[in-house]
Amino acid sequence: EVQLLQSGGGLVQPGGSLRLSCAASGFAFSGYGMSWVRQSPGKGLEWVSVISNTGGRAYYADSVEGRFTVSRDNSQDTVYLQMSSLRAEDTAVYYCAKVRLGIFAGLDLWGQGALVTVSS
Amino acid sequence: DIQMTQSPSFLSASVGDRVTITCRASESISSFLSWYEQRPGRAPKLLIFAASTLQTGVPSRFSGSGSGTDFTLTISSLQPEDFATYYCQQTYSAPLTFGAGTKVDLK
Numbered sequence: 107e108v109q110l111l112q113s114g115g116g117l118v119q120p121g122g123s124l125r126l127s128c129a130a131s132g133f134a135f136s137g138y139g140m141s142w143v144r145q146s147p148g149k150g151l152e153w154v155s156v157i158s159n160t161g162g163r164a165y166y167a168d169s170v171e172g173r174f175t176v177s178r179d180n181s182q183d184t185v186y187l188q189m190s191s192l193r194a195e196d197t198a199v200y201y202c203a204k205v206r207l208g209i210f211a212g213l214d215l216w217g218q219g220a221l222v223t224v225s226s
Numbered sequence: 227d228i229q230m231t232q233s234p235s236f237l238s239a240s241v242g243d244r245v246t247i248t249c250r251a252s253e254s255i256s257s258f259l260s261w262y263e264q265r266p267g268r269a270p271k272l273l274i275f276a277a278s279t280l281q282t283g284v285p286s287r288f289s290g291s292g293s294g295t296d297f298t299l300t301i302s303s304l305q306p307e308d309f310a311t312y313y314c315q316q317t318y319s320a321p322l323t324f325g326a327g328t329k330v331d332l333k
Contacts, residue, residue, distance in 0.1 A: 141322075143270075150327040151262075151270065151313050156320070165320035168227065201269055210317045212260035212275035219269055 108132030108215060110202050115220030122224070123190040128202030128217050135183040136160075139205035141213055142176060142187050144198035154200070157185065158209045165209075170196075192224045228252050228316050232325030238333040245301040247328045249314035254294045258318035261290055261299045264327075265310045273312075274299065304330070 114126040128140070142154040155176040157164045164176050173192075178185040185202055200220050203213035229252040239245050249259065257277040262270040272281045274290035277297055287302045301308055309332055314325040 143324075150311075151264070151315075151324040153315070153322045153324060156322065165322075167321045206272070206275060210258065210319070210322065212272050212281070212315070212317060213262075213270070214272045214275075214281060216269035216271070 110204065110215060110217035112200075112202055112217040112220045115200065115222050117223045117225065118192055119226050120193060120224055122192050123188070124192065124222060125189070126187040126200055126202070126220055126222070128185045128187075130183045130185070130204070133204070133215075136180040139209040139211075140176075140178060140185040141203045141205055143201045143203060143213070144196075145201070145219075146195075146198045149198075152198070155187065156205065156209055163209060189222070192222075194224050196222065197224045198222060227321055228255060228319060228323055230314055230316055230323050230325040232314055232328050234328060235326065237328055237330045239304050239330060240333045241304055241306055243304045245304050245308075245330060247299045247312055247314075247330075249292075249297045249299070249325050251295045251297075251316055251318075255316045255318035257293045258316055259290075259292070259297050260315045260317055261288075262313045262315065263308075263310045264313065270313065275317075 111129045141156040157176045175188040202217040204215040206212045206214040231250045259277045261274040264270040278290045311329045
């Protein structure tokens with residue numbers, strides 16, 4: 107089955123760190139860029155990051171630049187989002203998604219989402 | 227950064243209605259625009275990419291048009307399952323910004 111299975115969400119204190127994982131199955135993972143998108147409670151979608159199929163290029167939203175790092179392990183068909191210096195405003199459901207083509211394109215397969223709550 | 231402005235923010239409609247949602251980019255993005263549908267509690271779903279190309283499996287009542295800065299998503303005959311929130315996203319340059327969304331609900 108073609109799917110993305112996310113893990114790693116949870117409650118973290120302000121200033122803390124957390125790593126999200128997204129395991130792919132059913133498609134040639136190493137051939138596709140992967141992206142992260144988040145959604146704060148009751149709000150719209152916010153693009154967070156994208157990484158190329160080889161991991162050689164990555165881009166970030168201004169709001170997370172310098173605090174979040176996207177990476178991937180093509181041998182494990184998994185993409186990661188390492189989040190540090192977390193703030194209350196980072197509280198959101200985080201989705202991983204497959205880029206349809208290249209690195210700048212629509213997102214045609216989404217994970218189920220992982221809730222990250224930043225609170226003391 | 228490229229800003230994406232969607233309108234309207236809310237739209238009340240009936241089953242069978244023709245619905246149009248617009249998205250305007252703050253600068254030209256050629257045809258690098260995607261549309262998504264999101265139902266409550268669910269992950270978004272890609273409807274249209276490259277401004278007007280229907281994603282595989284998406285019903286033909288959905289269509290997209292536009293290029294440059296102005297884009298439109300049209301639902302030709304609204305079905306009960308179409309009551310959802312719709313987002314545009316520019317994929318021209320990073321950061322790949324989304325519009326604020328249009329919620330379509332039952333009149």
